[in-house]
Amino acid sequence: MLERLGRDRPRPSGRTAVWLVVGIALVSIGTGVAAIVTQPTIGTTGALGELQAAAEFSGTVVGFALLVAAWGMRRGYRLAYVAAAILVFLSAAHGVAQSRLLSVPLVVVSVGGLVVLVFTSERFTRSSSLTLDATQLGALIAIVGVFCYGTAGTYALRAEFSNVQSVVDAVYFTLVTASTVGYGDVHPTSDGARLFAVSLVVLGPTTVAVTVGSLVGPAIDRRFSRTGSRVTNGPTDRSARVVVLGYDETTARFVTALATRAAVLVVTPDDDVASRLERAEQANGAAIDVLVGDPSDGSILERADLETATAVFVATGDAARNGYTVIAAREATDARVVVVAEDGRADALERAGADVAIDPDALLVDAVVGATLEGESEREGAGEKER
Template sequence: MVGERVTERVPENWRWSVTTRAVVGLALVVALLSVATGILRIDQEAADFGPIAPHVPLAVQEAVGFTGALTGFLMVASALALRRGLRVGWWATLLLLPLTAIQGLLQGSQYSLPLVVLSLVSMPTLLLTHKRFDRSLSLTTTQLAAAGALVGVQAYGTFGAYALRDDFDGIEHLLDAFYFTLITSSTVGYGDIGPETEEAQLFTMSVVVLGVASFGIAIGALVGPAIQDRISKTLGMMTDSELELLDDHVLVLGYGDLTEPIVSELDATGEQFLVVTENESATSSLTDRDIRVLDANPSDEEPLGRAKIEDARAVVVATNDDARDALAVLTARELRPDIRIVAAATDRENTPKLERAGADDVISLAELGGHLLVRSALGSDESPVVSRLLETD
């Protein structure tokens, strides 16, 4: 019964996972092909092109070489977003795949045929897995402000330089103005475009100061948290920003041999949950499986507060130590008197103790195991105890 249901669900979840990994893999392959064909188109001579797209102007073929490489790098970013299950990554990939196919056709190269075919093949697979990528991209106010400042400075420099184009040597078009702004604000400064009047010099200095400041702030605000998250995951820790996203989740307090089936079941059903344990090896293992884990003592108030127990829907406690479980149950009950707490007792005699600690329901594994063995031996589903325990499944 229970085993059959779990057995039926695991292959379905496995197939779903394989399909999701296939989408991410296809996106990465398309990204690499787009970059590679773009570079090849830039490097090769015009004589090597044309049979596939003879009516495409040479200027267009050369332009899509540059844009194809750029699209490839954008596709890499969208594939990484897909890897994290972000909805924005799914939308970005959905928009970029037709673009890579079109660019492959316009490049007019026999080398771009695999890019076109793979881009078209990837789109149906992406559409079939749209429900899997449901995580929202959460940006802090600081990150939004930093991104806005970076875009604002580039806009200021581009339109300002274009308005003062008569005071510069080398600015004739809006693209020239953007090129000047990007090169100047990033402090590269090739020197091919320069100011010729005092007004243009003052403007150039303002672009340098604002550009350096905006780039510094953007890197600190946008890239810094990503580095911090990676370090935290390596050390088996969750950041405060990740914990803030928890809502209506299940808290699993402690980790042991009895906890692993619970974690696997919650992961298979797609429930949002967080494991709180001070077991370092378990923390590392769960982190490698992309399971949320907080490295802390589950019987302390501070980590349960960080785990947002006030917003949790239920608490599950099931390790190999009934005494430690009782402390975790007691702490959780004090912090959330109204939350449902379910515990497992390894020793049947400890069942009333866990109930007095605050557990709403205590399952004696010895009792449950005995009834399951009898039912299996007799080939009967009539055990009232087992039926009661399985009603919530």
């Protein structure tokens, strides 16, 4: 009985989880800014003091990172959900480390956010299809290596630098020097330290440039390729948004054609189909987004944001599921609902709420019969004229 009650208990929606993460992000940013200008309730020294000082600034960074994660969750990415869970835990840890009364709300909302994220895990299942080639992976390793090299070297040579006493000071000098900002408040006082600083000046900007180029370059190329493809294939009405509920080989050509004229979101329960569509989008620039889930599930349709759709195209490939999906879509939106009907069920689907139900086989039969009889009629007409 308890298990049944647990299943029947309403769970938070995916949209609730997204907005909660946004709220935690804003609280984290506000708490981090406030911590900079206030004194801790519990003052500490030594390593704990350094941790406390670092938490004052890094809490704001965690907040902005949570905003990025919330954007990914809004699109249903599983990777964004995992990142948000980790960042929410870190925000709670930052609230504790800051040791201020004003950080108590951050701890409370972060703990509550973790509970909500646990119950909404199944809402975020979309694969990010993020793959790194050898060059990109090497560039990331290089930039992490340069950062570790700079921090460790500066801390080891701290006696030969002015104003370097802690690991935080070493991190600060590494970032400022490697980015060529160079405020001048920390500077080397020996030849060895100067040579070390020169190596950071050489390695830092070079590594950052290579990393940014390897990571951003392919995305820019794909964007230009996608733009060129859309120009070649015809104008795309970006104000039109079509949600396709279901996907199979029969309807694939319809989805491809729609993507050349409007923004398309495909909802499919098949992870393999989703991966194929995402690879096809990267290859030919088709404007297709993918959401993995049951097209007849109300919570999935909520994530698909049917309320903003210009039209809904139902094509699950199963006659019975088409009916359920049409009913669910009609409950979620007033937009035009078009469905591919099979086995003469067009009338039933229109009664279920579809604006247009099309039977491709029936259309093909009518076209063939019409073309055949039209040709016969023309020959009969020509014979009558001869007589």
